[in-house]
Amino acid sequence: EAPCNSAAMRIVGDCPHCESHFCGQHRLPEQHACINLESCKAAAFEKNREKLEGERTVSSKLVSV
Template identity: 60%
Template sequence: MTANPTQCPSAALRVAGDCPHCQKVFCGTHRTPESHNCSGMQACRDAAFQANKERLERERTVASKIAQA
């Protein structure tokens, strides 16, 4: 965390400051989940990991079986 968002003198942003993971509103400096120590960060990472895992498993290449004569 780069700074304490609760002590930040900057005004919160209406649209860009909304965090979709913890539902709080932050200034431009603290709007990213990493910069405000987001409480929903781990759930976001877990969901992204699972989605990526499922996509990679669907796209897995399976070697064709070749009949030996």
Template identity: 45%
Template sequence: MRCVIEKCCNKAVLIVGDCKYCGGQYCLIHRLPESHHCTGLETCRKVHFERNCDKIMSEKITPPIVR
């Protein structure tokens, strides 16, 4: 199976080449949503932004109260 990018002749990579946002199968060069101009890029950004925000907020350190 080949990468679905029109002028790309590289083989699609199993597992890491499958885009879960648009469903396309891509080679190593085009596997990232930014590299293949994914139609689900905005959804991808939103999901990862929320995940990172939750992680950062859970690791937030508050200073001790001095009395």
């Protein structure tokens, strides 16, 4: 693949996972083949799991009389 010649975007073009700078087309980790993509996915999965665990409703047990 040919290298991208587009200018890097300020702030939104900074990848927090690999600390590199990218244009608007390549700013997402999936689009620039981020070297930390797997750890990024694992962290997002864990964050989502914790959120869903906190929102889970548990039906109370019914006591027979």
